[in-house]
Amino acid sequence: MTEIALTKVAKAGSLPAGQELVFGKNFTDHMFAMNYLTGKGWYNPRIVPYADFPANPAMIVLHYGQAIFEGMKAFRSADNRAWVFRPYDYLSRFNRSAKLLNIPQMDVELNHTALLKLLALEKDWIPGKPGTSLYIRPFVFADESQLGVKVADSYKMFIILSPVGAYYKIGFKPISIKVEDKYVRATIGGLGEAKTPANYAMSLAAQQDAYAEGFGQVLWLDAVHRKYIEEVGTMNILFKIKGEVITPALNGSILGGMTRKTVLELCRSWGVKATERQISIEEVFDAHAKGELEEVFGSGTAAVISPVGELTWKGQKIVINNNQTGAFSQKLFDYVTGVQSGKIADQFNWMEEIKG
Ligand SMILES: *Cc1c(COP(=O)(O)O)cnc(C)c1O
Numbered sequence: 001m002t003e004i005a006l007t008k009v010a011k012a013g014s015l016p017a018g019q020e021l022v023f024g025k026n027f028t029d030h031m032f033a034m035n036y037l038t039g040k041g042w043y044n045p046r047i048v049p050y051a052d053f054p055a056n057p058a059m060i061v062l063h064y065g066q067a068i069f070e071g072m073k074a075f076r077s078a079d080n081r082a083w084v085f086r087p088y089d090y091l092s093r094f095n096r097s098a099k100l101l102n103i104p105q106m107d108v109e110l111n112h113t114a115l116l117k118l119l120a121l122e123k124d125w126i127p128g129k130p131g132t133s134l135y136i137r138p139f140v141f142a143d144e145s146q147l148g149v150k151v152a153d154s155y156k157m158f159i160i161l162s163p164v165g166a167y168y169k170i171g172f173k174p175i176s177i178k179v180e181d182k183y184v185r186a187t188i189g190g191l192g193e194a195k196t197p198a199n200y201a202m203s204l205a206a207q208q209d210a211y212a213e214g215f216g217q218v219l220w221l222d223a224v225h226r227k228y229i230e231e232v233g234t235m236n237i238l239f240k241i242k243g244e245v246i247t248p249a250l251n252g253s254i255l256g257g258m259t260r261k262t263v264l265e266l267c268r269s270w271g272v273k274a275t276e277r278q279i280s281i282e283e284v285f286d287a288h289a290k291g292e293l294e295e296v297f298g299s300g301t302a303a304v305i306s307p308v309g310e311l312t313w314k315g316q317k318i319v320i321n322n323n324q325t326g327a328f329s330q331k332l333f334d335y336v337t338g339v340q341s342g343k344i345a346d347q348f349n350w351m352e353e354i355k356g
Contacts, residue, residue: 002107004032004114005046006121015125021132021165023302028122028134028161032114036104038153045110047118050160056145060152067197068097069139071301072258074119074161074354076128077342082354084119084136085340087112089258093195094138096256100194102151103140111138115159120356122161130341131166135302167303172325172333174309175216175298177232179281180206181314185230185253187223192230192253199255200234207233217298219281219311222253227280235298235306236260239279240328241287243294249276259299263332265348272328281313288318295326305333 009029016026027050034045061067072090075083091111098105115136119126126134138159142152183206186192191199203218210218219237222228229248231237236257238247245267250256267274287293298306309323320326338344339351 002045002110004117005044006117007046007048008121009049015127015163021127021163023164023167024135024137024162026163028125028163030118030121031161032118032138032157032159034106034114034157036155036157042104042106042110042157045114047114047121053156055143058145058147059142060144060146061141063147064142064149065196065198065201066101066103066152067139067141068094068101068103069137069195069197070094070097071195072136073133073301073340074126074136075133075340075342075351076126078128079342080128081342082119082123082126083340083342083351084115084354086258086262086350087115087352089261091115091138093256093258094140097194097196098140100191101196103142103155106140106157111159116352116354117356118159118161119354123354125161125163126354127163127165129166131168131337133164133340135162135164137162172305172307172330174307174320174323174325176214176310177217177219177308177312178210178213178215179311179313180210180218180220181226182206182209183218183220184223184226185220188252190253193250193255195255203234215312221281227282228278229281229284230254232298232306232308235300235303237296237298237308238263239284239287239293240295240326241284242292243273245272245274245328246279247274247276248279251278257299257301259301259304259336262336262350263299263305266332266335269348284311285313285316285318288320293318293320295329296320297326297329297332304336305329 140157143156144152144154217233220230296308307325307329
């Protein structure tokens with residue numbers, strides 16, 4: 001077993017009290033770091049004080065974008081124990097993203113050990129108020145300094161932790177969505193199924209346009225036919241039509257979300273038919289016209305469930321469930337957040353306890 005070195009801060013900080021935690025603005029005292037060099041592999045796994053690091057202006061990631069990341073969460077239950085949600089699943093996806101970006105594979109066991117060790121050290125930073133969590137951000141980038149386009153020989157990996165407030169301060173507010181017909185997010189054979197900064201960089205212009213037009217998010221259609229539904233913003237999307245939950249299949253251009261997977265597992269365990277298949281925007285509008293479109297919602301780690309109240313495609317708007325949160329969306333949200341916060345028994349073994 002590889003040793004993980006530990007250097008502690010001289011003076012520990014503490015969870016900001018009494019103020020709203022803005023997403024991703026506060027960081028804990030320590031971070032995990034590890035380096036990679038061709039010939040040497042991943043080396044020097046260590047937990048060190050959270051700090052800036054030196055960056056050479058010619059670093060490959062800054063020029064050619066070779067990077068990946070993850071996003072998961074840890075929680076504090078009412079009995080003051082600490083838990084992390086599905087860590088192996090997220091860390092396994094991290095390696096799948098690495099493969100697509102030609103980043104060297106990591107040892108999932110080592111990353112898991114490192115994460116749990118870091119979380120144990122930073123346990124006091126896990127907030128306990130309803131809806132709060134400790135957001136976990138692992139990431140890797142090519143840090144070799146040279147401007148030629150090549151497979152980098154040097155990488156850095158980090159895990160940083162950020163306490164976050166409740167995503168929904170006053171309950172759900174269904175979002176109004178623009179079905180995007182100018183920009184595309186990804187295409188099969190591209191980076192769509194990797195969690196990589198490029199997918200976010202390219203979403204910004206479309207998102208800005210949508211905001212300017214008064215929408216909250218965009219719904220992406222496939223790049224080839226411009227008709228099959230892919231994702232919403234940076235969440236997966238699910239439709240409830242005539243009692244059946246339908247979500248686009250993982251065809252290579254869609255991110256395989258952990259929340260999507262969690263929702264599908266839940267539906268199936270509840271006896272609700274859940275289907276992963278191609279679904280077109282026409283089919284959704286047709287289902288609405290027939291009165292069969294019951295609910296639409298996004299899924300992602302940050303919001304868990306994000307109800308969609310309106311969809312506008314080429315100027316045509318449909319209103320879903322009277323712009324109200326659907327009962328099923330609410331039930332899913334309550335269940336997943338209930339397990340995460342320890343209020344509902346963890347029948348599915350999603351939670352791993354942070355010990356020590
Ligand atoms: C992270 C992400 C999602 C949601 O995945 P979760 O694992 O549920 O958080 C969906 N789409 C994209 C593009 C993402 O990066």
